[in-house]
Amino acid sequence: MLVDEKGMQEEVIRMSGTEPKKCMLCGKCSATCPPSMDMDVRPHRFVKNVKAGNIEALMESESLWKCLSCFACVERCPRGVEPASLVEAVRLLVIRQQGKNYLTADDIPELIASDEEIPQQLIVSAFRKYSK
């Protein structure tokens, strides 16, 4: 477990492969983000918080489970920052902890039974995003 916020910030930046310092807080990522209005921490503020080292707060954020990985923010950021990669890195910090999976294998049978049209792709992708 990473104990200090500085270490966590370094870990997030390393995993994400992107540099939040380049952000100029223009807000374009949040403007283009489809679930932005359903997020407690919108993409530009997510980047700002990584830059400020507030990783523990981000680990509690609902935004981790609202991001669609649509890469609109990545495509449209004028500074080449990848907000989605920072969201993914923090999500991984959470689910890589023991017992912190957001979805478990036990949840799957019921989900599949609920709708026989569900494509495998949906189960696999949700499992990859929410479980380690």
Place this chain on the structure above:
Amino acid sequence: MDKTYLYYPGCTLKTKAKELDAYALQSMEMLGIPCKELDEWQCCGAVYPQATDEIATRLSAARALEEARQKDCDLLTLCSACHHVMKRVNHDIASDADIRMKVNNYSEFETPYAGETKVVHFLEMLRDTIGFAELKKRVLNPLTGRKIGAYYGCLLLRPSNVMQFDDPENPYIMEEFLHAIGAEPVLYSYRNECCGGYVALDDPALVQKVCTKVLHSAEQKGAEVLVTACPLCKYNLTKHDSGDVPTYYFTELLAEALGVKE
């Protein structure tokens, strides 16, 4: 033209999206494009592992890519998500020495794999191997008068520096395809916006919101149906349309136009 494509179907095309697969293969046969399925393949994982330290989740893509190199074939994809994963993992292996080394250490390929394989989406194959002008000539049942909206979604287009599929903000390949099969493409502003993807499992209300925007946007411009290359887009859009604008796989319309739809 005669180069055999090595085809990677992916998990969903053998199960819930059999039509996407079957119509594609029938059409390729009709068009005389040699194609063979990979001997062995595993699910690509459906989402690209963005974190630079994720290696295991890149390996099934690496294996498929390496098999294509061994056989000296281009790797042909059809599902948008598979295409996205293959293309980006291949790019990682080619451009990131650390990822390349770790993938090879795990995989123990006879010759280290360095991203040599070309990953080609079915639509790119139609454009570049056959050509849309030629495709048009091969059409037996043109879909004359049918107003069709191309739904690109996210994964084929973004990030454009890696995907290099089309103009990410004003794509045109699917419209060209629709022209070739005699239909009338309908341009609408949400054709490259997200359907909600995997969040459907956790927050269907959020997915309903984003799908409704896409469907309204298409309907307002007069689209009667949408076409997609992605089983998850089709699932999400179908779940939230009110029956007015149904979504089809583009390969179904291709097979219909070529007269091979059974």
